[in-house]
Amino acid sequence: MGEIVFIALAVGTTVGAGVVAFSKNIVYSAFALLLSFFCVAGLYVFLAADFVAATQVIVYIGGILVLILFGVMLTEKIEKVNISNQALKPFRAWILLIVSGGILIAAIVKTNWITKAPLPPTPTTGELGNAFLTRYLLPFEIASVLLLVALIGAIIAGRKEVRRK
């Protein structure tokens, strides 16, 4: 049971990501993210991290994907996208691909992966909450302040400037 589901989720994640990268239609790319994000949430469930899985869905599908869709749907040229950043012409892009891909594959092969027998799903929410408010309080607070700054910045950037006469 486990392996079949895992393979299905892994294939879903990769196929979704592939469509995002290779589709000529940017709306399709945006919707393919849905498949990718959802399968990643499934992978979290597989790791017995139910809370993280739900957070993945709520943040990435409910938040980020919807924002991307808003942006994409209001663009004019859906199918013929002019690539404005020409810094990465094919030759240079291939070099980058081979180097970064090589590093990733080397990392995957060389890492000594710790495998564990599949755990029965146990509640993780309470432990996560305790960890956030005790041991990892500082990073948690710094991230919160960063997000608040981003929110205020977005409001300032997005509002209309009212000039006093």
Place this chain on the structure above:
Amino acid sequence: MERLADYIVYNLPFLQQIPRVIVDLIIMLFFATCMLLFWVALFAGITSWVERRVAGRIQSRIGPNRVGPQGFLQWIADGLKCFLKEDFVPAAADKKLFLLAPYIVFAGMFAVFVVVPFGDGLIISNLNIGIFYVLAISSLVVVGILMSGWSSNNKWSLLGGMRSAAQIVSYEIPVSLAILPVILLTGSLGMQDIIRAQGPYPWQWFAFHNPFTFIAFFIFFIGALAEGNRTPFDIPEAESELVAGYNTEYSGMRFVFFFFAEWANLYIIAALTVTLFLGGWNTPAHLYTNLFGLLHRSVDVAGTFVFILKSLFLVFVIIWIRWTLPRLRVDQMMDVCWKYFVPFSFANIVGTIIWMVLADAAPVLGYVRYILFVVGLMVPLAIAMKITRNFRLAKSEIHLNPFI
């Protein structure tokens, strides 16, 4: 569910020869089908008739009363008609996404039913992240609505889809924040735990627990209406402006999928409100289960009955609101959300925390719930008195008989 699968395989030895994957899959499909056939489909269908009849009576019309007694079978006739209609795709639409969108909306709604409780122990899966799962999985609906709006290649659809997504994304914030006080008081995200933390009598419900949950209850209910695109927040499908919003181009079965999701969503809103704030399936008999002993199952049945009764009453309230109030403008809708609900729900969380600390120190605060219950009781009483006064002043004829 896992336990049920174990139980079935253990008792039926011939199943042990079949791979476990298939047994599990069949059981899951069985549950999904039961839920769909015996509850969601029936509820959505019958509610469509109830809503039209109630709307008729509120607007001094008759409403559908031809098919079957009092028009009760109207929903079957409508369903059959839509089933036999052509599955039409506009020429300029993006075919793949146009065909896919209704399923995503429907799946996002239907997946919520996994954690909707019906009684003590009567729940498909009592996930320990229950209410958080509901918030997460229902965001699929937004993606489906955006998909249908864009792929129809129609201005009304796109505008409707955009409005709907903006509305749902905005109201997700006050709704989630209004749930937090309840989670603080319960200390768990599981639906059954939340219900068990409350009591059978109204003053033991979370809605009347303290002044902050009292406000949170209203924020949650109104925000949930907005998330379900119900009047007074039906701006995405405003008939007078947008034809029908994101489902303008749909017909036949695919159109039904959207409305199916909308009506089933009514029950979800009501059931979640009952679970979080109105005591769920708790009945006075649940306090004396030891006393009842063998009658334990009948207590459960009574609990289920109470839960569904409360939910159906709330569904009626939602329908009532829809045919009474006018629609908000887009800017008013956003004002209500960001200028009132969000700050109030933040204050609620802080207030609930302070209340919990104070209540430990001063148990007197426990009596506040009785006061709040009386205040809560005053609201419907005041409405009833005002209505009777209006009737008396207008000297109008009253037709209270719903059956015409």
